[in-house]
Amino acid sequence: MATSLAEENYLKIIYRLCEGTKEDISTNSIAELTNNKAASVTDMLQKLAEKGWVTYQKYQGVRLTKIGESIALSIIRKHRLWEVFLVEKLGYNWDEVHEIAEQLEHIESETLINKLDSFLDFPKIDPHGDPIPNKEGEIPELGYLHLSEVKLNETCTLMGVAKDSAVFLQLLTKLNLSLGARLEVVEINTFDRSVSLKIAEEKPIFISHEVAKNILVKI
Amino acid sequence: MATSLAEENYLKIIYRLCEGTKEDISTNSIAELTNNKAASVTDMLQKLAEKGWVTYQKYQGVRLTKIGESIALSIIRKHRLWEVFLVEKLGYNWDEVHEIAEQLEHIESETLINKLDSFLDFPKIDPHGDPIPNKEGEIPELGYLHLSEVKLNETCTLMGVAKDSAVFLQLLTKLNLSLGARLEVVEINTFDRSVSLKIAEEKPIFISHEVAKNILVKI
DNA sequence: ATTAATTTTTAGTCTAGACTAAAAATTAAT
DNA sequence: ATTAATTTTTAGTCTAGACTAAAAATTAAT
Structure with a gap:
């Protein structure tokens, strides 16, 4: 239908x-x-x-319902594949692609999206680290944690974000936080749960709990 | 607006x-x-x-009006650039891209279409030989003739088609008529204006006036 | 120059998808 | 256990963009 x-x-x-x-x-x-x-x-x-x-x-x-979910997943699949295209092939930044992908996700053609998938070499994640559902609507389970859950003195790798808004992504870029960065939690303030991080061996940066909640990491 | x-x-x-x-x-x-x-x-x-x-x-x-025309040209520009993308990058045939491009032409983003243009290496024509308007809405004048206007015994090169319908394009493909083919008009029947053609040095093929009208050539 | 045929417009209707204001149901507070 | 506050639904309206049927204008035919 x-x-x-x-x-x-x-x-x-x-x-x-x-x-x-x-x-x-x-x-x-x-x-x-x-x-x-x-x-x-x-x-x-x-x-x-x-x-x-x-x-x-x-x-x-x-x-x-099952059917409703599979429709939703196919839209998410299209959205995320187009985001990969925009970043990888057209040279957009990760904070610029959301609105355009919101339009492209509604293009209706089974063959198109599968050809695009193949053209992009079957990516598993989009530019924000979100997993891309496959043709059958299956999502690879990535098992990421929120940075806000990481314990003091632990080190982790930045794998994705839980929020796609341009202002949030631009903030991360300004702080030099990008996919793949190695992060060490050097301080957690009990008062407001804000966090100090070392990126690689640089001097620590400071982020709010709100930001930490929206960063996804792997230990 | x-x-x-x-x-x-x-x-x-x-x-x-x-x-x-x-x-x-x-x-x-x-x-x-x-x-x-x-x-x-x-x-x-x-x-x-x-x-x-x-x-x-x-x-x-x-x-x-001038404004109306410039809106129309920007849609045509988008349509034709997306067609090039579909054929060149995703491997579609020329008879398969029209419907998908009809959807893609409505995606609204100035930057997107210019990045796409650059990604495709600023093509001048689409997969059907139609000229692609530039950012300013200017169309390169190609000066093509309809094959139906070519005189007996003249030779010409197939540069484009005046009709994008899948059935027409599939017919051309079946007849081995593709962009760049060298055509010699070896017979024109006065009764129905149907035409016999030699493609390269092969044995002649036969096409109706209707088909000849929709083939664009350069002498 | 009328009349007939054709084309175009007007008037009124319908559907999807939004809205506001008011009613109904649920949840929270005493 | 009532009452108050909150959430959700219903009833009625609006707009874009389609439609049909009938009226009006234009064009073609005698």
């Missing part, structure tokens, strides 16, 4: 909210991310339920 | 109809190419005139 642009955006956002929780998703949380009003969301949820892409109980929240 | 998808498709089609005629364009001819009814076209023409992209006089037809 064909999916409209609006439907695809809802499914994508519901998927994002479902990740990391077993709870059903609230109307308001969807409204916030789609920048729509709650009433509009209710409307759309009823349509999506009708089409069999979500299970929805009035007042009780929403979940993706 | 922002352009909707529907508006872009109208402007593109009006541009195509304006080419090759000094006359104003009729509502019906637009309706035919957009696959809409005449009444819907009238509606849209009034909106486009309102925005200053066409000049429109009730019952008297329509023309693009």
Whole structure:
């Protein structure tokens, strides 16, 4: 069944909210991310339920069905592959590609995305370290930790980010934090959980808990 | 001013109809190419005139303004550059790319299309031999003739096609007619204006006037 | 120069996907 | 256990862009 642009955006956002929780998703949380009003969301949820892409109980929240999830994953696959293309082939920076990929992810052609995948040499992660689902919608499990969970004096490698916003990515770039960087946690302040880091053997830099939470690392 | 998808498709089609005629364009001819009814076209023409992209006089037809033309040319530029990408980089055949490019041509990003242009090494023509407008909307004048205009016993080179439909392109492929082929007109039948051609030194092939009209050549 | 045929426009309708305001249900607070 | 606060849904509206049927204008035919 064909999916409209609006439907695809809802499914994508519901998927994002479902990740990391077993709870059903609230109307308001969807409204916030789609920048729509709650009433509009209710409307759309009823349509999506009708089409069999979500299970929805009035007042009780929403979940993706198997089919809904596979549609969401195919959009995420397209989004992330296009991001790789934009960075690897066209020379964009990692903070510049999100908005363009938001458009490209809706291009509809099975062959196109598979040819693109092959052209890019079947990448496993996008420029932000996020895993790229394969044709079957399977996501490689990467087992990353949030930098905020790393213990004092431990060393880890920066593998990805949990947030794609341009301002956040530009901050990381300014701090010289890029994929692959070796990080040593040299201080954790109990007061605000802010963190001091050594990158390679440079002098320490200082980041807030908020930033540390959005950095993904491997020990 | 922002352009909707529907508006872009109208402007593109009006541009195509304006080419090759000094006359104003009729509502019906637009309706035919957009696959809409005449009444819907009238509606849209009034909106486009309102925005200053066409000049429109009730019952008297329509023309693009300078601004309308530059919007149309930027869409055509995007369409043709994406076609080059699909064929050169992803390995599509020339008869497979039209529909996908119809989607990609609406992606909105000035930087994207210029980076793509550079990635493709600033191609001058698309896979069908059509010229690619530059950033300023200028189209290189190629001065091609229709094969149907070539005189008996003259030899020419196949430079492009005047029609992108998959069935037409597949026919050419089957006849071994591809860009760059050397063609000699060995017979023109006065009855139906059908043409016999020698490709290189092979034995002659036979094509209808309809086909000859849609093949572009250089003497 | 009328009349007939054709083309184009107007008037009114429909659908997707948004909205606001008010009603209904759920959850939190006493 | 009620009441208050919050969340969600319903009812009704709006806009873009399509449609049909009928009216108006233009063009073609006698």
